[in-house]
Amino acid sequence: MPNGKQILKFAAILFFVFSIAFCRIAFAADTSEIKIGAIFAITGGASNLGSPEAKTGEMLVEKINKEGGVNGKKIKLIIKDSGSKPENAVSLAKQLIDEENVLAIIGPSTSGETMQIKNICQENKTILISCAAAEDIINPVASFVFKVPQSDSDAVRQIYRIMKAKAITKIGVITSNDGYGVAGGKQLANLAAENGITIAFSESYDKQETDLTGILTKVKGKDVQAVVNWSIVPAQSLVAKNMKQIGLDVPLFQSSGFGNIKYVQAGGEAANGTIFPCGRLLVAEELPNDHPQKAVLIGYKNDYESRFKEDASTFGGHTYDALLVLTEAIKKAGSTDTQKVRDALENLKGVIGIAGQFNFSPKNHSGLDMNAYEVLTVKDGKFAIYKN
Amino acid sequence: MNLPQIVQYCFAGITVGSIYAIVAIGFNIIYNATGIINFAQGEFLILGAMLAITLNHFVALPIAIALSVVITTIVGGLIEIVFIRRARNASVLSLIVITIGISILMREAMLHIWDEKVRSLAYFTGTGVSSITILGAHISPQVLWVLGVSAVIVIGLTPFFRYTLTGRAMRACADDRMAARLCGINDKWMVTLSFMISAAIGALAGCVISPVTQTQYDMGAPLAIKGFTVAIVGGLGNSMAAVVAGLMLGLVEAFTMSQFDVAYKEAVSIVILLLILVLRPSGLFGKREIAAMRSL
Numbered sequence: 056m057p058n059g060k061q062i063l064k065f066a067a068i069l070f071f072v073f074s075i076a077f078c079r080i081a082f083a084a085d086t087s088e089i090k091i092g093a094i095f096a097i098t099g100g101a102s103n104l105g106s107p108e109a110k111t112g113e114m115l116v117e118k119i120n121k122e123g124g125v126n127g128k129k130i131k132l133i134i135k136d137s138g139s140k141p142e143n144a145v146s147l148a149k150q151l152i153d154e155e156n157v158l159a160i161i162g163p164s165t166s167g168e169t170m171q172i173k174n175i176c177q178e179n180k181t182i183l184i185s186c187a188a189a190e191d192i193i194n195p196v197a198s199f200v201f202k203v204p205q206s207d208s209d210a211v212r213q214i215y216r217i218m219k220a221k222a223i224t225k226i227g228v229i230t231s232n233d234g235y236g237v238a239g240g241k242q243l244a245n246l247a248a249e250n251g252i253t254i255a256f257s258e259s260y261d262k263q264e265t266d267l268t269g270i271l272t273k274v275k276g277k278d279v280q281a282v283v284n285w286s287i288v289p290a291q292s293l294v295a296k297n298m299k300q301i302g303l304d305v306p307l308f309q310s311s312g313f314g315n316i317k318y319v320q321a322g323g324e325a326a327n328g329t330i331f332p333c334g335r336l337l338v339a340e341e342l343p344n345d346h347p348q349k350a351v352l353i354g355y356k357n358d359y360e361s362r363f364k365e366d367a368s369t370f371g372g373h374t375y376d377a378l379l380v381l382t383e384a385i386k387k388a389g390s391t392d393t394q395k396v397r398d399a400l401e402n403l404k405g406v407i408g409i410a411g412q413f414n415f416s417p418k419n420h421s422g423l424d425m426n427a428y429e430v431l432t433v434k435d436g437k438f439a440i441y442k443n
Numbered sequence: 444m445n446l447p448q449i450v451q452y453c454f455a456g457i458t459v460g461s462i463y464a465i466v467a468i469g470f471n472i473i474y475n476a477t478g479i480i481n482f483a484q485g486e487f488l489i490l491g492a493m494l495a496i497t498l499n500h501f502v503a504l505p506i507a508i509a510l511s512v513v514i515t516t517i518v519g520g521l522i523e524i525v526f527i528r529r530a531r532n533a534s535v536l537s538l539i540v541i542t543i544g545i546s547i548l549m550r551e552a553m554l555h556i557w558d559e560k561v562r563s564l565a566y567f568t569g570t571g572v573s574s575i576t577i578l579g580a581h582i583s584p585q586v587l588w589v590l591g592v593s594a595v596i597v598i599g600l601t602p603f604f605r606y607t608l609t610g611r612a613m614r615a616c617a618d619d620r621m622a623a624r625l626c627g628i629n630d631k632w633m634v635t636l637s638f639m640i641s642a643a644i645g646a647l648a649g650c651v652i653s654p655v656t657q658t659q660y661d662m663g664a665p666l667a668i669k670g671f672t673v674a675i676v677g678g679l680g681n682s683m684a685a686v687v688a689g690l691m692l693g694l695v696e697a698f699t700m701s702q703f704d705v706a707y708k709e710a711v712s713i714v715i716l717l718l719i720l721v722l723r724p725s726g727l728f729g730k731r732e733i734a735a736m737r738s739l
Contacts, residue, residue, distance in 0.1 A: 097559075098554060098559060098661075099661065100661070102559030102560075103559065103560065103561070106558070106559050232706065258704055258705045258706075259705065259706065260705050261706075261709065263662070263665045265459075265462065265652075265655070265656035265657070265662070265665075265666070266455075266458050266459050266462065266655060266656060268451075268454065268455040268458050268459075269452070269455040269456070269459070269696070269697045269700045269701075269705070269708075270700065270705050272448065272451045272452055272455050272697075272701070273700060273701060273705075275448075275451070276444070276448055289561040289657050289659055292561065292657065293657065295571075296571040296572070296583075299571065299572035299574070300571075300572070300573075300574040300581055300582070300583045301451060301454075301455075301574070301580070301581045302574065302576070302581045317560050317561060318561070321561045321562065321563050321657055322571065323563075323566075323570060323571040323572075324570045324571055324572050325570075325571040325572045
């Protein structure tokens with residue numbers, strides 16, 4: 056039987072819990088700022104993605120707030136580091152939803168992490184704008200889940216388009232054994248038949264691999280006409296080197312994950328000639344002056360590079376786009392009510408961002424199509440638009 | 444499989460095997476002097492490579508590597524003095540746990556000093572695309588560098604531990620710290636010295652493998668795990684055995700890969716490690732009696 060003292064203690068605890076809960080509601084009701092969460096892989100294997108994403112977020116929010124915020128409200132961006140681990144993304148998402156009551160979550164950086172929290176955001180009715188590319192994120196459509204990077208399926212279509220032009224029909228595929236690699240491998244397999252491509256070899260390697268001559272020797276034994284590597288890990292600059300070293304002299308196609316000049320530098324001379332689909336940021340200066348994206352791209356690039364003294368990458372561009380479409384949706388909704396913002400976002404049209412022109416619809420939660428990709432190549436250690 | 448293909452798989456195996464071997468050698472020095480496994484060995488490699496890459500912007504490659512070896516050696520010595528020496532009464536197991544802590548500390552420090560980006564040192568001979576052709580198969584000249592440096596280290600270490608007074612004093616410390624002290628050996632400095640040698644070897648190894656593996660702040664741990672496996676398989680404390688075991692493991696992995704899915708190659712090396720631990724805890728080339736005495 057509980058005695059009086061215990062009951063008193065219990066009541067005190069209850070009071071405490073309730074008062075904390077009230078505090079939280081009071082905070083949530085504080086309408087002077089808009090709280091947005093962000094989960095990026097700032098450290099760990101995908102840090103090449105997360106680091107520029109976090110920096111861009113910081114920079115852009117500062118700029119938006121300096122210009123008076125959105126609908127007269129300042130934005131507060133709460134950035135969390137997932138360490139590139141999907142399991143961390145789960146707890147961080149819960150933290151952002153339950154403790155910070157954010158309107159939306161931007162990120163995570165990788166497809167693996169995003170897939171882990173897709174359902175959590177959907178169930179809790181929190182808008183998720185992912186910075187990862189996998190088709191699975193928005194297909195099947197979850198009403199609160201969006202993504203801003205181009206789809207991996209469109210990247211595959213671009214690769215197959217170039218292959219057709221080069222009369223390549225038999226290819227070898229290698230992927231990293233993480234969410235990104237697995238998803239890309241799946242799209243390559245799905246779209247092969249309709250494009251007349253035979254995949255003679257498809258295997259994955261460990262994402263921490265430090266040498267790929269073994270798996271490439273196996274590819275070489277299959278007499279393929281081209282190799283496709285799908286990964287975002289540092290191993291992708293090894294592919295080109297190891298292919299040249301073992302005398303596998305066929306064209307190398309990479310995924311859009313190759314779109315970071317650091318990988319080209321790490322790949323050195325071997326990286327020249329690599330063909331990959333990517334957003335236009337990397338070749339912004341090469342675009343014709345009347346290209347609708349040119350001004351946006353050059354603006355972001357200059358801002359980022361002058362502030363952080365490093366090359367802008369497409370990954371940072373994803374944060375830019377995510378914040379752009381979100382703020383546009385908030386403006387259009389004229390409110391910070393989650394449901395209203397979501398509806399506005401779903402019907403947002405003609406917004407020009409880093410990745411391309413966004414035209415969202417209830418069926419298309421990425422807002423982009425195949426034309427958001429430009430096919431690039433590496434020429435003398437620099438990115439250039441690929442020309443047949 | 445035709446002949447060039449078989450040779451190519453051999454070369455693939457030698458490439459990874461040589462990396463495993465050169466990492467494994469570093470484990471043996473500290474083990475020889477203290478009986479502990481230094482799990483921060485992988486971080487010594489990365490630190491050495493990172494320093495050399497940075498220094499290479501200012502000075503020529505050989506000087507950059509030499510300087511990075513010197514700096515890493517000093518860091519290795521300091522780490523021993525600051526962390527290991529304080530825990531002098533700790534058991535071997537606690538010391539091993541301390542080294543795990545050191546590895547995390549170094550990793551995070553490197554993330555802050557450099558950043559998360561991948562770097563790599565220039566190839567010592569030729570470039571990333573050059574290769575040597577033997578029997579229709581190709582191998583990067585850098586692999587020969589890795590093998591050559593491993594050979595030099597092993598050839599240098601064996602007489603050091605066998606014939607020099609310092610080397611023998613270090614081994615005496617590992618065998619029986621108290622007895623060594625009674626003989627007038629300054630056991631504290633022997634341990635410090637072992638960390639310094641180990642760090643130096645690690646830094647050199649890191650520089651030599653950097654063109655092949657590339658270097659990123661968090662790459663130390665996976666490298667160390669493979670090196671540790673190889674050190675166990677060869678027999679802890681024996682550097683020559685580590686090189687042989689490293690190449691063997693590399694070759695086994697390469698030929699596993701040729702017949703099965705690539706994913707299985709890790710499984711094979713783990714199975715080999717388990718078999719060795721169960722059937723021959725002293726390693727392939729270790730003497731059973733010595734291992735039995737150590738465990739007494």
